Amino acid sequence: MSELRRDPVTNRWVVIATERAKRPVDFKRSFRSTAKESDCPFCPEQEKEPPLASFTEKGKSKAVDDPNWVVRVVPNLYPALTLKEKISGLNQAGPYTSLSGVGVHEVLVTNRDHEKELGLLSQQEVCLVIEAYLDRYLTHKRNSFLEYMLIMVNHGREAGMSKEHPHAQLFGLPLVPSNVVEELIGVRKYHQKTKSCVYCDLIRYEKEQKERIIYENERFLVFAPYASRAPFESWILPKRHQPFFESLDQSEQNDLADALKTVLFKLDEGLNDPPFNFYIHTTPYKDHYNGLFHWHLEIYPRLATFGGFELGSGVIINTTLPESCAEFLRNFFPK
Numbered sequence: 001m002s003e004l005r006r007d008p009v010t011n012r013w014v015v016i017a018t019e020r021a022k023r024p025v026d027f028k029r030s031f032r033s034t035a036k037e038s039d040c041p042f043c044p045e046q047e048k049e050p051p052l053a054s055f056t057e058k059g060k061s062k063a064v065d066d067p068n069w070v071v072r073v074v075p076n077l078y079p080a081l082t083l084k085e086k087i088s089g090l091n092q093a094g095p096y097t098s099l100s101g102v103g104v105h106e107v108l109v110t111n112r113d114h115e116k117e118l119g120l121l122s123q124q125e126v127c128l129v130i131e132a133y134l135d136r137y138l139t140h141k142r143n144s145f146l147e148y149m150l151i152m153v154n155h156g157r158e159a160g161m162s163k164e165h166p167h168a169q170l171f172g173l174p175l176v177p178s179n180v181v182e183e184l185i186g187v188r189k190y191h192q193k194t195k196s197c198v199y200c201d202l203i204r205y206e207k208e209q210k211e212r213i214i215y216e217n218e219r220f221l222v223f224a225p226y227a228s229r230a231p232f233e234s235w236i237l238p239k240r241h242q243p244f245f246e247s248l249d250q251s252e253q254n255d256l257a258d259a260l261k262t263v264l265f266k267l268d269e270g271l272n273d274p275p276f277n278f279y280i281h282t283t284p285y286k287d288h289y290n291g292l293f294h295w296h297l298e299i300y301p302r303l304a305t306f307g308g309f310e311l312g313s314g315v316i317i318n319t320t321l322p323e324s325c326a327e328f329l330r331n332f333f334p335k
């Protein structure tokens with residue numbers, strides 16, 4: 001019989017359809033995508049005119065154009081949001097509300113090498129990427145009209161990737177996105193009831209149960225969420241209660257790099273380069289939440305498509321047991 005599971009933060013329901021259950025190994029892709037774009041704008045050797053980078057690992061936040069860059073940030077050529085004007089506040093027209101598209105949209109090129117995904121980089125290289133995330137996060141925090149910075153990665157066409165070269169996108173938004181609001185509300189409600197942090201409680205419980213754990217190191221835990229919305233969904237959480245992503249110290253940056261790299265490498269090798277997204281959820285720039293939130297990184301493999309049931313009900317059917325996916329990744333050690 002299938003089972004309905006409720007997410008303890010958002011209260012969203014997920015159907016774990018064990019009748020139709022697929023084995024983790026059934027998600028393994030038969031081939032890796034090998035097509036290489038002929039003119040990649042992010043490959044150093046194909047650049048005609050390198051865009052002025054706002055970050056390289058050697059000259060943090062300075063407008064530098066170091067030809068030996070490893071990580072760098074460039075403005076998006078077709079930005080969804082722009083920094084041109086001052087925000088004018090909410091506009092109201094009858095029942096409709098709008099806001100001008102003020103914000104930041106940057107591309108963080110993760111590496112010079114076109115083929116090297118984050119999971120294939122060295123620990124030191126992943127640390128540089130995280131350092132760049134933090135740099136951009138803090139740089140844009142100074143823009144008083146920005147409410148939130150979403151750091152995210154699309155990998156694979158099915159995950160919305162438009163340029164193959166490994167990169168992250170950063171969106172500085174003039175609002176707090178609704179998925180984050182939903183989690184903030186959930187965290188606050190849970191705290192009102194129990195006086196504790198729901199994510200800290202999840203960490204404690206998952207460490208006792210062990211069956212959904214994918215990986216852990218001293219400072220981070222990676223597990224498959226109980227109400228996983230997709231096969232192999234994985235959450236990376238700092239073990240100590242930490243509301244702000246930007247407050248990571250050096251040893252936490254190292255452990256985050258290790259956890260992220262490890263789980264992405266396991267996904268890549270275990271399932272043969274599946275499409276996925278990942279993104280960071282953290283306390284909004286203007287903290288009205290008294291440090292209640294617990295920042296985290298969510299990896300969402302795009303191995304299932306939504307149908308009318310999901311759209312109409314908001315309830316997702318997941319055909320794989322999160323415990324089996326966790327077990328598969330936990331015990332998978334790439335050569």
Ligand SMILES: [Zn+2]
Nearest residue numbers: 040043114165
């Ligand atoms: Zn490239």
Ligand SMILES: [Zn+2]
Nearest residue numbers: 197200241294
């Ligand atoms: Zn916590």
Ligand SMILES: [Zn+2]
Nearest residue numbers: 183281296298
């Ligand atoms: Zn989240």
